[in-house]
Amino acid sequence: MVLPPPRSPPPLPQGHPNNNVTESIYERMGRNLHLTPNHPLNIIRTEIYKYFDDNHPGVFNKFDTYAPIVPITANFDEVLVPEDHVSRSSNDTYYVDDKSVLRCHTSAHQAQTLRTGETAFLVTGDVYRRDTIDATHYPVFHQMEGVRVFTKEEWEAAGYDDGTKFCDEELKKALEGLAKHLFGDVEMRWVDAYFPFTEPSAELEIFYGGDWLEVLGCGVMEKQILDANGRDSATHRAWAFGLGLERLAMVLFEIPDIRLFWSNDERFTSQFKDGDKLGATKFKPYSKFPPCYKDVAFWISEQFTENNLCEVVRGEGGDLVEEVKLIDEFTNGKTGKTSNCFRITYRSMERSLTDDEINAIQENVRSKIASDLGVELR
Ligand code: DAH
Secondary structure (H helix, E strand, O other), X not given: OOOOOOOOOOOOOOOOOOOOOOHHHHOOOOOOHHHOOOOHHHHHHHHHHHHHHHHOOOOOEEEOOOOOEEEHHHHOHHHOOOOOOHHHOOOOOOEOOOOEEEOOOHHHHHHXXXXXXXXXXXXXXXXXXXXXXXXXXXXXXXXXXEEEEEEHHHHHHOOOOOHHHHHHHHHHHHHHHHHHHHHOOOEEEEEEOOEOOEEEEEEEEEEEOOEEEEEEEEEEEOHHHHHHOOOOOOXXXXXXXXXXXXXXXXXXXXXXXXXHHHOOOHHHHOOOOOOOOOOOOOOOOXXXXXXXXXXXXXXXXXXXXXXXXXXXXXHHHHHHEEEEEEEEEEEOOOOOOEEEEEEEEEOOOOOOOOHHHHHHHHHHHHXXXXXXXXXXXX
């Protein structure tokens, strides 16, 4: 495979009052894990391409180098995310300025790609969300979006009057096939869901490792999106799906911590090879180094959010931060003030940490909390 040249992130407009993209997020842009040879995310991406190419030769065009800075309109309005939806808040989304965000889902490219005349496509890329910190959440992860448009002739030729019903059935066939391709002969179920951009909407779950696991979200594209992007809904229908690559890779390769995807440690990177049969390669942990716990307690204020706290902790501790967890909360009856105590777990996946280094990080975390979060340390 010929890789595109590495994409260096465009300069970030500094100092725009809406900009909440931190240094540690900015550094992740352009890493292109999903295009990195022998990386688990690349292996999964390629496997999904293979499934669609084998079953629908020549049908799907692939786009995996779209830049992650997108217009706010593309990320939200064009996929009908309501004006007051929480995902629009700067607590949940990284804003570059008053016109653009770091995409929080690959659905941001649906409308744009339809407008260029594509009828069936897969879009893969890094997506960004402000969030809490634990083994399965990282502010940057990767998604793949799939869209396929059908015409009235196609559903009529298949004996359907109802384009939506045809599309819904096509969608389910395609995605059940995909789940089988990835996970083998597993039990599956469809669960009703809601997404602003599809109606009806559903999630596919598989029974794997003793639990029901959500694999993807999907549905029949809202007619309004077709009409707005050059496909008259009187004569067109489309299905769409979105899935998270880390989530699938963590299950298929038994990767226990989402930070590992970013590791350059050879003990991680040497374990995966392009072309490996899915399910055959399981990650072998090389060692589990001891954790170091640090608690921090403070009186919160109106503006305090856990996502903001996590951003501060990640900013100081980087990938040494394994988890941030609220362990105690109470309100003082007299003052009415509420105290939160968070436990920060520091652990390197590569080496043992020293007390001195963690104490130094924790000191910085404490002073940043006091100066940036509008809370009062206890
Ligand atoms: N954008 C959704 C998310 O990030 C995933 C998704 C759901 C994409 C349904 C779709 C869809 O295209 O039809 O959670």
